[in-house]
Amino acid sequence: MTTAPNTTLANATLEAAYAEAAERYRAANPNSAAIDVEAQASMPGGNTRTVLHYHPFPVRFARGEGARLYDVDGHELVDFLGEYTAGLYGHSEPVIRDAIKLAADDGWVLGGPNVLEARFASKLVERFPAIERVRFTNSGTEANMMALVAARAYTGRDKVMVFRGAYHGGVLYFAGSPLNAPFDYVMADYNDPEGAAEIIRREGDRLAAVLVEPMCGSGGCIQGTPGFLGALRSATTETGALLIFDEVMTSRLAPGGLHGDLAITPDLVTLGKYIGGGLSFGAFGGRADILDRFDPRQPGAWPHAGTFNNNVFTMSAGLAGLTQIYTPDTVAPFNAAGDRLRDRLNAAIQARGLPMVVTGRGSMMTAHPGEAAPKAPPEASGRNRRLIDLMHLDLIGAGIYTARRGMVTLSLPMTGADHDRMVGAFEEFLDTRSRVIEQAGA
Ligand SMILES: Cc1ncc(COP(=O)(O)O)c(C=O)c1O
Numbered sequence: 001m002t003t004a005p006n007t008t009l010a011n012a013t014l015e016a017a018y019a020e021a022a023e024r025y026r027a028a029n030p031n032s033a034a035i036d037v038e039a040q041a042s043m044p045g046g047n048t049r050t051v052l053h054y055h056p057f058p059v060r061f062a063r064g065e066g067a068r069l070y071d072v073d074g075h076e077l078v079d080f081l082g083e084y085t086a087g088l089y090g091h092s093e094p095v096i097r098d099a100i101k102l103a104a105d106d107g108w109v110l111g112g113p114n115v116l117e118a119r120f121a122s123k124l125v126e127r128f129p130a131i132e133r134v135r136f137t138n139s140g141t142e143a144n145m146m147a148l149v150a151a152r153a154y155t156g157r158d159k160v161m162v163f164r165g166a167y168h169g170g171v172l173y174f175a176g177s178p179l180n181a182p183f184d185y186v187m188a189d190y191n192d193p194e195g196a197a198e199i200i201r202r203e204g205d206r207l208a209a210v211l212v213e214p215m216c217g218s219g220g221c222i223q224g225t226p227g228f229l230g231a232l233r234s235a236t237t238e239t240g241a242l243l244i245f246d247e248v249m250t251s252r253l254a255p256g257g258l259h260g261d262l263a264i265t266p267d268l269v270t271l272g273k274y275i276g277g278g279l280s281f282g283a284f285g286g287r288a289d290i291l292d293r294f295d296p297r298q299p300g301a302w303p304h305a306g307t308f309n310n311n312v313f314t315m316s317a318g319l320a321g322l323t324q325i326y327t328p329d330t331v332a333p334f335n336a337a338g339d340r341l342r343d344r345l346n347a348a349i350q351a352r353g354l355p356m357v358v359t360g361r362g363s364m365m366t367a368h369p370g371e372a373a374p375k376a377p378p379e380a381s382g383r384n385r386r387l388i389d390l391m392h393l394d395l396i397g398a399g400i401y402t403a404r405r406g407m408v409t410l411s412l413p414m415t416g417a418d419h420d421r422m423v424g425a426f427e428e429f430l431d432t433r434s435r436v437i438e439q440a441g442a
Pocket residue numbers: 084138139140141142144167168169170213217218246247248249272273281282
């Protein structure tokens with residue numbers, strides 16, 4: 001993958017540049033290509049998780065260690081995808097490994113409450129100000145589904161407000177997916193405080209909940225302004241709709257999550273990703289008077305099932321991670337390093353006078369074409385993202401693994417040298433592809 005781009009094509013049209021990059025990628029990854037063909041016989045397109053697919057085929061990993069990934073063609077990549085924020089601890093953190101071993105030593109599938117779940121729950125309650133009580137699920141999608149159905153049952157109302165382009169899980173993706181859970185949705189625009197508040201008031205006692213990420217993660221690392229999030233809080237308080245903050249990704253950005261940092265108290269909060277230590281995880285929590293409706297000792301208690309909700313591996317790894325590694329003291333310096341990296345990437349763009357921008361906060365960031373930072377998820381605007389596909393393949397060629405959509409997520413085992421390598425690879429992309437960047441950003 002060290003072959004330099006063909007300079008004639010590299011600065012021709014965007015489509016020509018992309019075709020050339022894809023050809024180079026194909027030539028550098030024959031084993032990944034062969035396994036992909038085999039996989040297609042038993043899985044649709046060789047895939048079981050849509051977000052991991054990209055053209056011409058995804059790089060297939062043999063193993064990971066620290067912040068490094070090793071693919072089946074013998075390349076070492078620095079992992080800047082970080083399992084879409086779930087990989088905070090990297091691939092081989094000894095504390096997590098020991099916690100998994102400890103759980104294994106005591107046996108699993110116990111079929112009853114275990115000694116770890118209440119300790120883990122108490123750490124979440126201690127940490128996140130809006131969470132007075134919490135329940136575990138197996139994924140962020142499930143956590144959001146539970147929060148929505150709980151809000152509908154609590155309020156006795158049907159409608160759910162979401163934002164164009166937002167992603168809240170496999171059945172809650174608001175960029176034209178035909179597979180969404182069949183709630184009665186009301187759509188609004190992210191970062192439009194007046195518009196959203198007006199819709200909330202108009203829907204009045206028909207609206208059960210507003211589901212929002214305080215920073216759109218998959219939607220392009222676009223921060224919700226305090227004015228926007230505050231307007232959602234005020235309008236929902238007025239109408240009695242529940243405000244649900246999806247902090248599946250963003251809870252890593254401040255010691256008490258983004259809601260703690262913004263001092264906005266949603267009624268419900270959903271969690272996921274890294275909090276399970278890198279194992280399957282989700283949780284929903286919030287106001288005691290809402291969550292206590294799940295108290296099975298009460299007559300008419302709401303049911304909430306899930307065979308693996310309290311599985312010992314996740315409980316053990318998650319507890320160890322939050323108490324021994326990602327403690328509140330670690331959160332600020334880790335995310336400050338992310339702010340510095342984002343500043344360096346933007347400085348590299350500005351030094352070259354190119355129309356691109358890297359948005360985000362702390363350890364999560366996304367590159368976008370165009371001079372101006374988007375205010376809402378690009379999926380909502382339908383803007384062409386081909387330049388970002390090209391950047392993705394070019395960075396893989398330089399040993400840097402990012403999300404196809406241009407998202408970069410940091411992990412704890414990363415070093416300053418890894419950040420330098422990211423900046424170097426990005427600068428090379430800017431220099432090699434300057435002409436198509438200008439075309440795409442115009
Ligand atoms: C904001 C947000 N909510 C929910 C989810 C769904 O989590 P999971 O993939 O664990 O179902 C994701 C996953 O990317 C997410 O980014």
